[in-house]
Amino acid sequence: MQMTSEDLIEVTEFTWPKGYDADSTHAGLKPDQDDMGWIYSEEPADAAGVYTTNQFQAAPTKLTKQTINLAHKLQAVVMNAGNANSCNGSQGETDAIMMQKMAADRLQIDPHMVGIASTGVIGEPLPMAKIKAGISQLKLTKNVGVTKAILTTDTHPKTITVKCLIGGKVVTTTGFCKGSGMIHPNMATMLGFVTTDAAIAGNDLQQLLSATVDETFNQITVDGDTSTNDMVVVMANGAAGNDPLKETDSDYPTFVVAFKKVLTHLAQEIAGDGEGASKLVEVNVTGVYDHLEGQQVAKAIVGSNLVKAMIFGEDGNWGRIMQAIGQTTAHVDLDGVSIAINDLQLVKNSLGTGIDDAEVSKTLNQPKVTIDVDLNAGQASGTAWGCDLTYKYVQINASYRS
Template structure:
């Protein structure tokens, strides 16, 4: 049997790729946990990024975008939680630049090689004395504390390490992210970081990141709100020793598969850890007129508050799903739609199948709920991820600053 790229990929225990270091510290931005950290590469790494589309793009996000766009290179990213440094005007932009310079001075590298990431409360000035003190305590370690230091309302760190072989060299790709509420990306409210010791030029990395984000992070939603801050940044330092990857490289498909596995895992981790969520929801749409329409319908279903509340209440009210489909502009066979939940068919030819409500309630008790929809108009598909809507979501966001 011929091996596929998937067969050549190994999900490993969390580890940093060759040539990367990371650390975290408690700077006092949050009360009782680490709230600052950095990633550092021994050599400048090729870099790529995608960024929030919110019009009030935060100062750290704008600065990182400008920095990466200079030459698609980074050697470090410094980050903090507890304060977004967003909507702070000229002061916020100056503070982001100062944060970049202080980090560069500490690492003895050029400021143009330092990215900045911040997350937390919007509209409060960044306490620069605490930021300076935090940077002074960061070291070049290999610990994983950074994956927790960036969290806000998340319940756990979200990480993955994947290994594969490229040109006979073992390549390690490690990702981590934060994100729980204000999640409705294009790009939005999460910080995601991917490090790899593969060699791949920045322009190729940017193309790969942008296309993969469209299929992963941009297909999750928790509450329909897009944040001001967030981004996904990738650094590839080439320490594995492979020849620089290009689209016609023999092992390029294997690396792409590994890269997509990292981003898809992180996206689902965010969706399943939505604020107050009790279930991960996956929607798979088939029979679409185009891939774009399949993606559109999947995200509309997973983003519908009525569907999310239905799932939380374990109520097999399939009409909620039908209305979510119908309010899109996608092509639909209005007399031929099918809907199933966890393999139980609720709708066939756009009519209820009369399945026993108790069976549906029982299956909705599972921690993962999979909704399959056939639009019956084409050969394309789409997938999106989200979560249910619970009472706890309101509790968390009613007291976010306190």
């Protein structure tokens, strides 16, 4: 395999980076599919995380944050679906600590090297007997079932593996996540796990993760709701054998591109698989005063129920996009806005171009819809991803527990 440091090779087949094991099992939290899993690094890994901004941070999220903040180190993450262990008071915190300890005991490592993650129904006690049984069943294999075991209303696993060359060494970075409902700014019902065999210090990894999440996961929205449990955790075990990456290294930009490719892919996968979604929607806003306003406007458009329903209905009612723009406080040339959907120009100078409705409907009848907006108010830009609002979204959320 010939690679230059600029070549990023997306490996379609999901594979663990060097030095990682994983497994999944059916612990009985969900009726008949794997609902627990873990990932494990043979050596302690540098680690970083970002966490939900919801005030009711769930016990496992809070504990993992505390654990990572100790020394930015992890050797394992154990996770379950079917129960979020959220809003369970002090019992929930005790159970989270117990879950962490049980995994640590089984792996014979320090509890402070174990992250935990839970997703599912809020406000029901974690069934600890099942958690215990599940952990006792988990093994150290190359099994990728954990990418399925964390799913809730997702329709398919979301995974990616990217390889790049750092200091002459092949570095493999792998990500998987779950998403679907409650997807909005700031880590919403979303669990993301990235493992890399690159060597990079915990603090540097944290900085890279935080910056990249702002451009990826924090720019997707399914329903504007932010859950209590969300986090993205990264482990970097150095098994690739490169010298620890520094921001000043000539290879650092390559790793950044690879890392961002992983997170962008996962974010898009979550948006496109939003609850009930039939289409992935990407909004690119240009001509913006600054990047922050670009991100704000892109997200306002992709998050508007009216725009989302319009896309589901394949109806080019562009007034709703104008209205979503106008709701923001961003700088806008009120007579200079352009809007295109899948390259069809609908609006120029803030006026309809008179384009044929049927042509717009036709382009909206595709699995990916790209909305390009130019505010004519600056040089910056922003991007966000979301999905359409469908009958199925309502159906799923009207009866999640049943």
